[in-house]
Amino acid sequence: MKKLSYLLFLGLAFTACKQEENRDLSEARVVEATPILEEYGFVLNDFEVVRDTIRSGDNFGGIMASHGLSGNKVHEVIQQVKETFNPARLQVGKPYVILKARDSAYTPNYFIYENDRIDYTVVNVADNVAAYKAQKPVTIKKRTVSGVIVSNLSETMQNEGLSVLLSHKLSNIYQWSIDFWKLQKGDKFKMVYYERYINDTIYAGIEHIEGAVFVHQNKPYYAFNYSVDPETGKADFYDENARPLESFFLKAPLNFSRISSRFSGNRFHPVQKTWKAHKGTDYAAPHGTPIWSTANGTVIASGYTAGNGNYVKVKHNETYTTQYLHMSKRNVKVGQRVRQGDVIGYVGSTGLATGPHVCYRFWVRDEQVDPFRQNLPAADPIADHLKEDYFATIGSVKEALESIPFKEI
Template sequence: MKKLKKFSYLILILLAVTACNDDVKDEAINKNMAKVKAPPVVKEYGFVLNDFEVVVDTIARGDFFGSILDKQGVSPGKVHEISEKVKDTFNPARIIAGKKYIILKDKDSAQTPKFFIYENDKINYTVVNLNEPAAYKAKRPVTIKKREISGVITSSLSEAMQNQGLSNLLVYELSNIYQWSIDFFKLQKGDQFKMVYEEKYIDDTIFAGIENVEAAVFKHSGRPFYAFNYETDSITGKANFYDEEAKALQSFFLKAPLNYSRISSRYTKRRFHPVQKRWKAHLGTDYAAATGTPIVSTADGTVIASSYTSGNGNYVKVRHNSKYTTQYLHMTKRNVRNGQRVKQGDIIGYVGSTGLATGPHVCYRFWVNGRQVDPYRQNLPTAKHIENEHKEAYFATIDELKQRLDSIPYQEI
């Protein structure tokens, strides 16, 4: 009997030790599981990407919507159904090589494609529901950040921006603002500029471009040129740049019809023609530039000629109003047709050497009241200045901006 009791005690002790060991093991397992963190939740394009198998790729040259989906097991019949139902929102025939796309698939063994996401640009994208065909457009979250910069010219505006690690988009912005008042091919070493502007960022980190330039000052040859972005039409939201005296920076005419490398021949009553080998009047201004350089209309107007002659080559003529007409010769290709309405800065053709030309350039001709003249000797009109009754509001608006600009120190060489 005593032996039986001792054996029972041993059994109980063994069970207690085993249970204790199991508790220790469970506790260790729980601790290890706690150490393994769940993957971070990734939210993008309005989806939790963790819920899908995600395919990310870029549209290659020769790809089309059907071939992309075919690789994912979507039948041609289904592709046709999707294309027909979404074409008003998303045209599958117009996908562009180089654009990013994402396909979200089920996580099960079949991995059925559920959504196709097409990035129109860095901000805008289109989502196509492949299961119940439908499409919608959306935007990635964008943050606007204010920036202030100051720079100095050592050789070019581009180099000045690059030296500070700034976007070349700012070169375009400054060139656009001052295209009527500063010749950017004649910048001088030591010219300085300052800007107050806004940048766009996706998810607070990815640069997505310039949102808006609020104000700038460009000191050229010692003279400061101020520019303030001001809305003059609250209905349309139209805004223009004006200086510190409420004068418009914009001119009725651009200084030149293109970004040129040099003026190869000016308006003159007597010039030795390089092709005809004789002295004759040259009633235009020749701007030398590389073949294919865009040529723009220097002012708003209507195309009254888009044609070809043996002398002019491919040419375009634009009537701006009853007083002013311009003409652009020797194009390699014309980009407008007769009767077409054009805005200042619209591309009307491309530099070439057609007709009587020895090299690529555009001959720019200018008429005032039907008479050809030298545009550089004309007192050309500017855009409309801010009217007297609105000046008080304008000055009140730009006062803080001007103080802010003036407080930014100029950079020195």
């Protein structure tokens, strides 16, 4: 009996020792398992890492000198890498990283400057001085969304927790076919689009919209992204019948705000206090809002008068001319060629104006007319030899759109 008890004691002691040994080994493994940190194409564990941002008054030489790089070495680096990296263009607020050797002097090896959230420049400041540009790993993720208009597009996007950039992109797609000043409660939309993510987790903006349908006044407007020129990769939007959404003219000369006064043969002038014709369309918008040329053309006037304030006039062809009044600032000169969507000035209240807006005037063969009553020309359609490929391409996108349920108020 005593011998059995002794053997049992030895067994328990051995088991306890073994468990303690296993626990020690497990803890040792936890300590040894240091995570490998990789960024900018480097294993950061191999360096002493310094992170900072460019401050007012900072310059490349001063930054590197403060981290132990000699003046001669700074000069050598600047001369060697000036074709790729210009130290004079460091912008306040931009992040940078310095990777230092793990030696006794913590010698700087690399200076990494973040040009934007995705692009960065690596400058080797060690023995083999060089510089190159690179990008952080970017993942493209497919998204779908549905929304219904209660008051305006921007508010709807915000209510859905979506980026304001998405509302701008959607309005840009439909700017030729939908008047966003006339959206009605109950209008609705669906989209299939792609977003960019840095390192698979950090949101970095919208890649592109693949397809959309916007139901306005109970009429569906389809839009599909398609490239008719594989060499340039330039893509435009077309409807379900391969017709272009783009038109010769934009619906409006600025991003959607509100129409404060329409073209009229008899309107009470708020400044002159008299009834007279108003041969333009007034778009109320915040001071400084960019004003676009509604079509390609040549600037034939850019000046100031007591009534018009700062104004710009653009001749588009022998038939059409447009004019933009009451700008806070003009952005083009006489004789300058402009393209549709180019910023030609900014909203203000110069001249005879009671508040910030742009008065948009429209001529057809030298006669001022209401642009909303004109049958304006469209852009070129898809070539016949591309239509079979177009319909095959948009088939799956349209199916994806149809599978998204519309939201209701």
